[in-house]
Amino acid sequence: MSLLRVAVPNKGSLSQSASEILRESGYRQRDDSKQLTLIDDENGVEFFYLRPRDIALYVGEGTLDVGITGRDLLLDSGAQAHEVRSLGFGRSRFRFAGPAGRYTDLAELAGLRIATSYVGVVGAFLAERGIEASVVRLDGAVETSIQLGVADVVADVVETGSTLRQAGLEVFGETILESEAVLVTRGGAEPPAGFEVFKRRLDGVLVARSYVMMDYDIESQHVSAAVALTPGIESPTVSPLHKDGWVAVRAMVPRAGAQRLMDELWTIGARGILLTDIHACRL
Numbered sequence: 001m002s003l004l005r006v007a008v009p010n011k012g013s014l015s016q017s018a019s020e021i022l023r024e025s026g027y028r029q030r031d032d033s034k035q036l037t038l039i040d041d042e043n044g045v046e047f048f049y050l051r052p053r054d055i056a057l058y059v060g061e062g063t064l065d066v067g068i069t070g071r072d073l074l075l076d077s078g079a080q081a082h083e084v085r086s087l088g089f090g091r092s093r094f095r096f097a098g099p100a101g102r103y104t105d106l107a108e109l110a111g112l113r114i115a116t117s118y119v120g121v122v123g124a125f126l127a128e129r130g131i132e133a134s135v136v137r138l139d140g141a142v143e144t145s146i147q148l149g150v151a152d153v154v155a156d157v158v159e160t161g162s163t164l165r166q167a168g169l170e171v172f173g174e175t176i177l178e179s180e181a182v183l184v185t186r187g188g189a190e191p192p193a194g195f196e197v198f199k200r201r202l203d204g205v206l207v208a209r210s211y212v213m214m215d216y217d218i219e220s221q222h223v224s225a226a227v228a229l230t231p232g233i234e235s236p237t238v239s240p241l242h243k244d245g246w247v248a249v250r251a252m253v254p255r256a257g258a259q260r261l262m263d264e265l266w267t268i269g270a271r272g273i274l275l276t277d278i279h280a281c282r283l
């Protein structure tokens with residue numbers, strides 16, 4: 001059987017979380033950050049640890065079947081790879097920034113020097129708006145380029161904003177793009193063998209991360225009100241209790257807001273309300 005070839009970020013912000021979700025999905029992952037490839041025979045997958053910036057290119061060329069990278073890096077690459085689903089980690093925004101208080105509107109970019117590591121994203125944005133500006137390509141630490149006189153503004157990934165603040169810079173104009181880690185495959189091609197199982201495993205972990213299992217007991221007369229609050233994914237399980245007139249209800253509920261839901265259930269008479277983590281699932 002041929003192995004599914006999967007690209008995983010070897011360094012940077014996405015690397016650890018990418019390996020984590022793969023581990024939770026039941027795949028082997030490297031223990032040594034210098035390891036370049038790893039074969040997980042039992043699961044029919046070979047992992048290639050690559051720079052996240054290069055991953056869309058390998059997948060777009062069809063050299064590798066699937067990759068985990070950032071949406072911003074995928075768009076920047078211009079590769080023939082496409083986003084299959086977002087993975088919920090490595091969230092950031094791509095923004096323009098300049099000296100605090102200097103600029104307010106992206107129309108002011110005309111004629112300026114813009115430092116960035118994302119030449120593709122910035123070039124496409126300027127072309128779309130018909131703004132003429134020069135782009136200075138840097139590998140990293142772009143925030144320092146203004147102070148050093150090689151650029152007037154920067155376009156970069158912003159997460160907490162603390163790097164910008166430290167450099168005395170401030171974002172201006174609207175957000176260019178919202179990024180997070182994404183799963184990519186080759187655009188327009190048939191999904192490779194083994195991909196459906198791989199994707200279903202990751203989907204299972206993502207659902208398990210965003211849902212919890214809720215159990216409670218309630219008098220039968222209140223069960224429809226309670227079930228309206230906890231409809232579950234398909235439908236909640238309602239089982240009889242030994243105590244007459246009472247039932248036990250079990251349903252998956254979104255993790256966010258689960259505490260509020262417990263308060264509401266209590267108010268309508270539910271008791272013995274329990275929340276438990278789900279580790280994986282297939283829905």
Ligand SMILES: Nc1ncnc2c1ncn2[C@@H]1O[C@H](COP(=O)(O)OP(=O)(O)OP(=O)(O)O)[C@@H](O)[C@H]1O
Pocket residue numbers: 011012013014051052053069070071072073090091092140157158159160179180
């Ligand atoms: N705080 C962050 N800084 C940089 N990139 C981030 C951050 N949070 C999420 N990301 C995402 O990580 C990807 C950048 O990958 P990259 O390999 O450049 O990592 P990095 O965190 O910049 O690490 P390094 O600069 O050490 O290589 C992008 O998709 C970006 O949106």
Ligand SMILES: O=P(O)(O)OC[C@H]1O[C@H](OP(=O)(O)OP(=O)(O)O)[C@H](O)[C@@H]1O
Pocket residue numbers: 139140141142143156157158159160161162163164
């Ligand atoms: O908004 P923040 O939370 O401060 O994060 C954003 C900063 O983090 C990244 O830099 P990184 O540490 O990857 O260094 P680099 O510029 O050398 O890539 C990114 O390029 C920003 O500079």
Ligand SMILES: [Mg+2]
Pocket residue numbers: 140
């Ligand atoms: Mg970086």
